[in-house]
Amino acid sequence: MRRTPSRRLFAAALLVASVLAPMAATPATAVHATGVDRYDKDDCPPDGLGPELTARLDNAIEDVRRQAGIPGVVVGLWMPGKGSYVRATGVADTATRRPMTTDLFMRIGSETKTFTVTALLKLVDDRRIRLDDPISAYIDGVPDGDRITLRHLAEMRSGLFPYSADPDFAHDLLSDPSRSFTPQEVLAYGFKHTNTFAPGENFQYSNSNLVLLGLVIEKVSGLGVADFMHKRVLRPAHLRRTLLPANAEFPEPHAHGYTNQTLSGAIEDSTDWNPSWAWTAGAMISDLSDLRRWAEIVATGTLLRPETQRERLKTLPTGFPGTSYGLGIFETGGWIGHNGSIPGYESVTVYLPSQKATLVLLLNTDVSHEGQEPSTLLARAITGIVTPDNVYDGAVPPR
Template identity: 40%
Template sequence: MRRMQTGPMAHPAPDRTPTGGGRRTARRRATRARPWAALLLAAVLPLTAATPALGAPVGVQGVPGVRAAATPPFAEQLTPDLIAMMQRLRIPGAIVSVSTPEWGTWTTTLGTGDLATGAPIRTDQHLRVGSITKTFTATVVLQLVQEGRLTLDDPVSAFRPEVPDGEHITVRQLLQMTSGLYNYSEDPAFNERLDQRPESEWTPQELLDIAFGHPAYFPPGGGWHYSNTNYVLLGLIAEQLTGRPLARLFQERIFNPVGMHETTLDSDATIPEPHAEGYQFISNVASLTAPTLTGKDAAWADWSAGNPYNVTHVNASWAWAAGAASSTVDDLRRWAPALATGTLLSPELQRERLNFIPTSDQPGRPTYGLGIADVFGFLGHDGQIPGYNAFVGYDPERCATVVVLVNLNQSPDGTAPSDELTKLILAKLFPQH
């Protein structure tokens, strides 16, 4: 979610999302093209000798065929490449985890979790995960479909009659970002308030009021546009049908069954302890139009951006069902295969979920299913929210998991930092993707 550009690897406003390709199933792949002085030393030094390059390998519980591993052969070259990219993008800290049956699980921590103290980032720390939250919301809604409480083709007006043109917008279109509803987090006034009053608490209705004050991007089903509004509506529908708060639904239906004991839906400015501090260079208003720079422009941005500012305690209520969760690397490593293989859904509903569609006319972009993206064969999601950027994905063919967590939502050059690290990892370790 840039501000909360939430999404999988590359979309415009809050949190990056996939883009591209044709309709596909879980085993089909997107092409390779892809979608987020003293000051500089302060950002770079924690990435070098002051911080150990490698964390201890950690085993994956509940993932058949994946074992704990000693440092795998790729780590010697991948680690300096990751550090170099972190220095270029000015990422304070990163947690990277790769799991395969061949290599086991390799987890490394790089850089700092707190620029004020220089303390290393740690694998037990919580970070906000932005739009990865959408995978939880979508899973709960699909479970309710499985239970017969609604259908994918029900009109949203059956649950929320105030939605403009809601009689023509289906639950499926909300899940797949084809409703056309305006993304409230692209509203300039909303972003001004987020910058000026980051402690503000938002209700879902306030967010919907912002969205419904703008015209739709296109008629229902007439295109694809990443919109957090869709997932606020889905969260409200889930609560309405069950009579339970969304945080409790996540806990009972997802976190407890999967063993994700460190993952929460945060409704205010708090983030569970221990946590990494979160940082931001570009204001929310500026990020609405901030270009992605390259070459000399990117290098100049690195020097001219100034100090990143600490946004750890921005109130996350504005992201709610679209992006307010926080988690740890261990929990996300458990979630990746459960999400991609449909552990919590029937085979029929999982097939519906993995019916991917293009998100752009540009070739080679990731594609989008029902709250899940296909990113070069890795099925998962990314997330971007003030202070943090994350990616989680699982390749069913290789039984491979990649998790990347960073404590910076957007680099000075306009890119999403965890997405850039993820692309590097996939290019180095899974080149046929």
């Protein structure tokens, strides 16, 4: 069965199985690059998690990578008082066979939402906006905008049709992946559809919500969202290798990304595709070291007032078993954070408060395997070994 691209392109839609062509296995290697060593809050024993547990993780990761056809993956696991596990395995470039390393920049897809909502919540802390303000107070032309609040947008309960699920959008993007889209252009694809439910009535993952929040941030702050995010989120968090690109820029070194979200359904190199269409819903770039730091910051609310963080963590059912969603953040199996996917790349950045553990995954493919995201398969396998009472058992489709 051939998958229609618009069914997967950043939309919460049924995924059809598809596998990358078989690749030669590359043994897992521990790579301690400058990006990882920069982190200055390391209370994990330097000798790792011990030979037995390390071997189990090595084998589990390699099994998933081979079965799902994942070209390369970076894994970072930190468990204070127990140890750490940092590995890069596979290849960053299938043409040259350049190995994956832990210092690579990667596209992080919908993990962008944690940064966008944090920026929005900084404005809440500044008392410049309120979560229960209607979107119509800031942006004109939103269907049912008088009833849809900023809270509804951040918790994916607005009822706005996701522009990235529109067939015309998928065709236009995939016909010219280098094209630059404005926020208004992508929203128009969604706004031509009837809202799917009344505000607050249900959960539906929609990138339209987060693009609107990006516009709110710009309207209220008077700054471009990338500038505001750098000033109020990235710099205070000491994230020096995280950015919201203006176009197809991609700092070196980075991994090549591989996707089958193409008009033909064939796998293509999507490394230099322009992510402008995803903007504040999914266009950001980061690396292992920064995401390690960010996982704890976003889950514990370091940058926010305690009362604002409490609002963020009020998660509601999603309809996906074991997963609830708050304000730009989810909880699954006790892990708090977000996953991400953009053509060619997937990621997971989560934090387990009960053990103060952090897990970061970075993959250079988004090709699903037997209907499941490859990042979910890896996260489930890893947590099943190291935190069997807290298994990452799935998350909202990150598209």
